[in-house]
Amino acid sequence: MKAKMLTYTRLESPIHRLTGAVKLIFFALWSVTAMITYDTRSLLAMFLFGLVMFKISKVKFRDYSFVLYLILFFMLLNQLAVYLFSPAEGVKIYGTSHEWFHIAGRYNVTWEQLFYQFNILLKYFTVIPMALLFLLTTDPSEFAASLNRVGVSYRIAYAVSIAMRYIPDIQRDFHNISFAAQARGIDMSKKEKLGARIKNVSAVLMPLILTSLQRIETVSAAMELRAFGHGRTRTWYNARPFGKADFAALAIIVAILAGSMLLTFHDGSRFYNIFERTE
Amino acid sequence: MKKPIIEFENFGFQYRAQAAPTLQDINLTLYEGETVLIVGPSGSGKSTLAHCINGLVPFFYPGTMTGSLRIQGKEQRSLSIFQLSELVGTVLQDPDGQFVGLTVAEDIAFKLENKNVPQAEMIGKVAAAAEAVDILAQLRSSPHELSGGQKQRTTLGGVLVDDVGILLFDEPLANLDPRTGKSAIELIERIGSRPDKTVIVIEHRLEDVLHGRVDRIVVMHEGRIRADLTPGELLSSDLLAETGIREPLYITALKYAGCRITPDGRPEHIDSVRLDDGVIGKLKSWYESQDREEIPEEREAVLELEQVDFGYDADRLILRDVSLRIGQGEMVSIVGKNGAGKSTLSKLICGFHHPGRGRILFRGRDMRGDTIKERSRHIGYVMQNPNQMISKGTVFEETAFGLQVRGVSGEELKERVFAALRICGLYEFRNWPISALSFGQKKRVTIASILVMKPDVLILDEPTAGQDYRHYNEMMEFLLELNRGGITVIMITHDMHLMMEYAHRTIVLADGRKIADDRPAAILTDPAVVATANLKETSVYELARRAGVGEPKEFVRRFIAYDRRIRAR
Structure with a gap:
């Protein structure tokens, strides 16, 4: 890789x-x-x-x-x-x-x-x-805890952490989607005219956005099931004094x-x- | 005295966006310490039932409840989703999607963090939970370093860390290969054997779940409870065929031989099913009545790989010396565990990467110079998840897109799109918005959008993943029809049933090498190959071995041949 x-x-x-x-x-x-x-x-x-x-x-x-x-x-x-x-x-x-x-x-x-x-x-x-x-x-996981410590709301601090968690997954989705699109003959390289290229890029972006929204739904369900957002504060496994x-x-x-x-x-x-x- | 843990009484539920109730007349009591399996086809309401137990209904998916549902004696609607999470721990079906932590340890600790457990206490609890699910060595690993099975174990660790009494598994096998699925069931069994744990498993892969102990099976059908019985009773009834759930293969084999399945014959497990002289006699006479091996016909090669090497780095090859030959009109499956090089292989064939060494031939011609677009005229690729391919609003637009990009328009476009839609049984839906289609229909749209370009070869990634038995059958019969129409079909899959029932040939990859290339019966009865590809030996093999009828390998082959003839009728 x-x-x-x-x-x-x-x-x-x-x-x-x-x-x-x-x-x-x-x-x-x-x-x-x-x-x-x-x-x-x-x-x-x-x-x-x-x-x-x-x-x-x-x-x-x-x-x-x-x-x-x-x-x-x-x-x-x-x-x-x-x-x-x-x-x-x-x-x-x-x-x-x-x-x-x-x-x-x-x-x-x-x-x-x-x-x-x-x-x-x-x-x-x-x-x-x-x-x-x-x-x-x-360390990204310790960073969220740090943000929370310097006064940032833990929801926002965790959002940073979850973004870092899912960036590689979304990158992988993007690679797969663009592979399938190109295998369908949808060309996004310079060989295509600019207008067509923009249209073709949307063929990758639309599914990427929809898949990402699905991911968000799964993750938020999983987080709710594990009591996220219940208290006013939370502790951090990776916090360091x-x-x-x-x-x-x-x-x-x-x-x-x-x-x-x-x-x-x-x-x-x-x-x-x-x-x-x-x- | 058995203590009731979950009690449904005249319970019903209707989602806010739905016109009709998804659950009706549910009366069901689950007791402490039980392991209960809930089966049913897609749309039978089994997932909704699970969501009612863990509180996603109505907190995450709003709607109206009728009747009563008590969890540990408390009315569900009087509890918050947080209070419910203290009683019920849930493992969802997508091990990747629900992994919220940046490392294993954080993911296991997640719930404790949310409950404000002090850090010092947390560290000990996390280690204990990680030990219980056997993931202690990976505590500091990030999710992309883990396999699907390890991710699932982490999630289970995150549930166990808080010591809840009810464990709910929503399709735990959906994304796992056969062998990982088997160890997942063994782990669930181990945890379910603690007397204070009540385990609920929602799954349609019946045979795989029955590998572990199951006390009771609840059969869901069209939003109602169709039956509530023991595994033995279920397997002895006609309910499976009626509700569209696949019966275990050894049961099918016994039925083919003319045996009657009864609860006292202990049919729930291949190791327990009674094989007395009567049964063995029947198996023997069935075996002997079957033909011996037939020789497969020679086919002209359509796609050939000759000693292909490939790697992103020169010193780390992903594929090594892979040679294979796909005949015109063949239906071939490619198997191997994650990372074995299966998806890289399709990327090479489609021209996304170029082999470091070796050649890829299409009808005898080297494709080296051909662009991705040129290759897409002959070779179509269909992804596992249709949502990752669909970019247009309606069925027609989506199917036409590939042709429009090639400059086809007007009457010709219309005709070709309509033809493809007819083949896929989607013609009536041509003006429908894609969002209104079911998963299986969306999958067909993606296949139509490839077929419209008239490829000679179709590569499908997990064509049946996430589909129940009925949809599996529909999809595979459809592919079989395409195949009979002359299209060569290559399927990348973990599904052993698919291999047994439909593949002419199976190619096995392991660590970038081809380790086997043979007929499915031979692959699935070779212990070494089965182990390296993360497959499982089929229960028919075990049946033949236990009964001592014929040569087990040959028994499996005859079973497959017979099964295909029956299906073809």
Whole structure:
């Protein structure tokens, strides 16, 4: 079968041992910090921190290689688009213009623009490792319990868990249905004209939706028969109490947030300026 | 003194959306410690009866109840579905669909979690329940790592964990292969032998359930209780034929030999049925009156696989060196347990994947270069679940879809669709919305939608799964008719009756290899093949062995040949 992609693998590492709730809070605050700051020093420090975390987690490269390449590709597109749409954004932000070379018309390459885009790149490189790490090291079944612990209603928390449970089944349904449709001569590949292709895709979607609805009916009957939704609260087989490491992780992320904010805003601008004004 | 656990009194039920009541005049008392089997054809109301006991009726499927139903002395309508779940534990028929946890342990713990049982207490209880159903080693496995039987055991563990008195099994054998079904029944028997457990099994596969202990059988027919008797009495009566339930094969064999079945002959189990000199004499004279083996005719090959290898990864082959030959006009079954490579084989034939090594020939021509669409002109594929194939609103639209995609339109389209619908007995329904059809009719629509393209070969995945004896017969006779009309039929199946009654030949796959390719009688009497393919030895074989009549293999072959002649009449 196909290789598993971006799914949780049971490993022994300090990162894996953290509870899902702490990892979620950590990831959320981390992302907020990275979004706010354009301070290169802060971003660089966070990026390095992220790499160290990755090393500690013992996650294997092949578990996320495909997704990583995909992200890198889109990041490249994004960088090109940023430049094409506003080649002078850096100049506007840093207030100076040091041209490196000129391409054509309004397109020239300034060190300011390069530095600005380097910062954007760095932001992505700060957030992405943490996002990957969160997905790869969080046990989905413990995650639902964690969500419930941080105040999310257990019905919603369980809905997340049940979605994770049934995604592979629905994928399998999709493969089977599309196999049967294609074996009937219903072509969904590029060989078919766009109009016909859209029509043919509906030949797969309709049965998929109906089968999924049937699944939902069976599951909800099975859940009701086993007393789901009866009480105001429920316990969790896989719940884990917060340990020392969890509190330490929370302390670290609060410190990172505070430190980064201090560094970013102490001179009154979100941007860290390395360019001298040359009036 | 027997203690009544479930008491129906002049009970009736009508679903909100139905015009007529589904259950009427139900008077039935079940006692503590009993194991009761409820049989009946589809639509007889047996599932509704189960839903009334576990509370899905009226909490999940609303409707009106009349009369009275008491469970452990309490009126059902005064209890909530939660209170009922404290009394009745249910195992539904789809082991995959009801698996709610991400791992075995969580699924077993599910009910305890909902009841706010503290985690520390839960862990011990889950382990004990897992041990009782023999799934302890898989506690941390996720559902897609488990077989159907393991999933079912997990669900049963989830019921036992809470120590309920009434265990309800709604068609527990529906999705299991014969051998897994056999162990499921053994497990149910083991749990039902505890004196405080009342077990109710709803099932139409009578012979398989009777493999375990059953105290009483309730026969449902058209919403009413037709009979309430012991297994021996039921097998000695004509009720099975009247209500359309398949009788155990050894009983059929005894009847063919002219034996009379009576309750004191202990007919409820192949090991207990009395075989005295009179019975043996009759079996012997029947056996000797039958012909010896006839040689099957040579057929021209329509589909051939030559030393086919296939795998998604080069180092892990799913099919290895598979060679087979399907003759023009043959009706062949392909068997093997889950993961043996059966579905991969159909995907290769339809052109979804390409063999790593070897060739696939259609009428002697290598199909390597042909696209899926080109192959679909000759080879049709019908899925097990018709709902996964149907995408249009009406019978006509669905049947016409494949032709429209090929650019056929106008009169020609109409004519070809009508012809296919006539063959499938659906012409009168051509303007019906598909949602108004029964399961069996939907299945026919999917077959019609393939036949309309005039394939030479039809591949069907489990053509009779989930259908009762009457629908099984209708479907198989229909396929037989298609086959006689010249279409080659390949059936992927677990159903041993289907093999015995209809297949010319059976091909057995195990771990990606073909391990046998012979006539059904030979396959079903070969212990090694039966074990690796998760099949079960047929009870006719056991009958011949016990009676010491002839060579058991030959006995089975003669039985099958005779049975087919009788059916053909």
